[in-house]
Amino acid sequence: MANLPTLGQRFRRGWNAFLDKKAYENFNIIGGGYSGPNYRTILSTNTEQSIISPILNRAAVDISMIPLRHSRVDENNIYKGTIDSGLNNCLSLTANIDQTAYSFMVDVAMSLFDEGIIAVVPVDTSISILDSSSFEILSLRTGKIIQWYPRHVLVRLYNDNTGQREDLTLLKSSIAIVENPLYSVMNEPNSTLKRLVAKLNLLDAIDNQSGSGKLDLIMQVPYAIRSEQKRELAEKRLAALETQLKDSKYGVAYADAT
Structure with a gap:
């Protein structure tokens, strides 16, 4: 076991970082900081x-x-x-x-x-x-x-x-x-790493698409959209369905038969 300093040695040689601040007051001696x-x-x-x-x-x-x-x-x-x-x-x-x-x-x-x-x-x-x-x-x-x-x-x-x-x-x-x-x-570029990068990019794209909340559905209305009035009616029905799905607690919406 190492010999511990005596009480007299501690008084003569003891040092405390917070008490001896003069050694660090000149920052030109310490050097640049990062x-x-x-x-x-x-x-x-x-x-x-x-x-x-x-x-x-x-x-x-x-x-x-x-x-x-x-x-x-x-x-x-x-x-x-x-x-x-x-x-x-x-x-x-x-x-x-x-x-x-x-x-x-x-x-x-x-x-x-x-x-x-x-x-x-x-x-x-x-x-x-x-x-x-x-x-x-x-x-x-x-x-x-x-x-x-x-x-x-x-x-x-x-x-x-x-x-x-x-x-x-x-x-x-x-x-x-x-x-x-x-x-x-x-x-250096190699085929194995390129395949790994391509696969990871593909998985990221699939994850982003799955987590976007989009359903990607195609709806067919029971009438032909040939006029501007019919187009506006179809857009209103689509907006109503989107609002119902967004505001519904369980994501449920209804649509009439016409």
Whole structure:
């Protein structure tokens, strides 16, 4: 069990968010504000994408439930144990200041579904990733690859210090480039999805027609409508039937025999 601070330590080091407001009075230090998380992935919107979005969301949740660990293996790739490291903390507890490991994996999956290929970038490390190939990973972010170079990529990444997405040129060897092998099947036009969209549109049209309250009936009056007077009489009888059906408690109307 963790050692609790003594009463003297609480008086000397204690902090309360509502009492120390000076730290947040200067909003230039805090950064720009937004009504929602600016780091969240926004899917491209079209008719087909909106239909399969619930499926993609469910798949992303299932992917995020798969446990990922920074593990130690022997020469035969047999699991020996979990390494207590910053990378393991990112994969199992907190990926960055905004996302838990669960929400980070959802972000990775949804970005893969939408982009097809993404970059998982170590943002905070123990030493510069440009100076060494061995470093401790302290935080991870999902980035969009904007441009490709022989040994580098241009990545659009969320900066949690400024609250903006910024473009960074990074070595391919210092980041993880993840590709969705089913991207062409999921995003390019295909006959199965088109049939599904057509069937859903047809069902929606039938439901709208069924719920409109219209009966679509053809009534035959017992006389020929050849004059304007007869036409007006037929329209009056039709209006009377509509009024009776609308105002009746059980939708019952009457009509005479003439």
